[in-house]
Amino acid sequence: MWYEVKVKYSKIDDNEKIKTFNQPYLFDALTFTEAEARATEEMGKYLSEGFKITNIKVANFSEIFPSEHGDRWFKCKVSLVTLDEDKGLERRTNTYVLVQANDVKDAYEYLLEQFADSVSDFSIPSITESPIIDIFPFFDGEEEPIAEPVKTENVYTEASITEEDEADNQDEFVDETEEETSEEE
Structure with a gap:
């Protein structure tokens, strides 16, 4: 998670x-x-x-798609279209994915590439730049580096996060309007 x-x-x-x-x-x-x-x-x-x-x-991301070529993270809303055969109606299920890219256009193209093999129809209603600076996936040293994007239920490595990405991601993102709920001990 x-x-x-x-x-x-x-x-x-x-x-x-x-x-x-x-x-x-x-x-x-x-x-x-x-x-x-x-x-x-x-x-x-x-x-x-x-x-x-x-x-x-x-975080409500169903998948994370890291990319070697991206320097920012984009939150993408993907609507999956399924057919309810009993009622004969189309149902849309929204899911959010995080994509690493240089800009919105790159994020859109990379997302299309990732969903190209999808068996259901889908649309991409929104792509917005995420304030997330960096991600830290679980890695215990036993896994081999994974080159492909993975679902959040799986483990992937820190191989996609480089020191250059961390240096580039020092932009200030301060959201004082968001209500903060701290876990204080």
């Missing part, structure tokens, strides 16, 4: 001013507690000045 974890930290910018960031990251974990532990461990590697986990929530 994927958890969106918001991490708040301060950083000194090029003008010697302190900027505060509250950025979301995606972690593959079994529980909220595991997501918090993984976030603490992973963020500790990158943020030496300290940080605070301000929010953890379940």
Whole structure:
């Protein structure tokens, strides 16, 4: 299961001013507690000045499609069309996927490519840039790197996340209007 974890930290910018960031990251974990532990461990590697986990929530992505060529994450709404044979009606089931791409056009084309073998009809009603900075899939060292996108029920490796991606993804995404529900101990 994927958890969106918001991490708040301060950083000194090029003008010697302190900027505060509250950025979301995606972690593959079994529980909220595991997501918090993984976030603490992973963020500790990158943020030496300290940080605070301000929010953890379940992410509603059915699949994650990483790409070597993308530097941003896009939330895509996909409507799958199925036929109810008993009633003779079409039913639309909406699902959300996360696609790594350079822009909306690339995300759309990559998504079409991923759903090309789908047996049901589908449409893509929306693609929006996600504020998610980076994803941290579960990896215990025993898996082989997987080159293909995987469903969220499966495990995939960190091979698709490069140091360049992490350096490029330092944009500020602060959403002060969203109500934060922290898990405080």
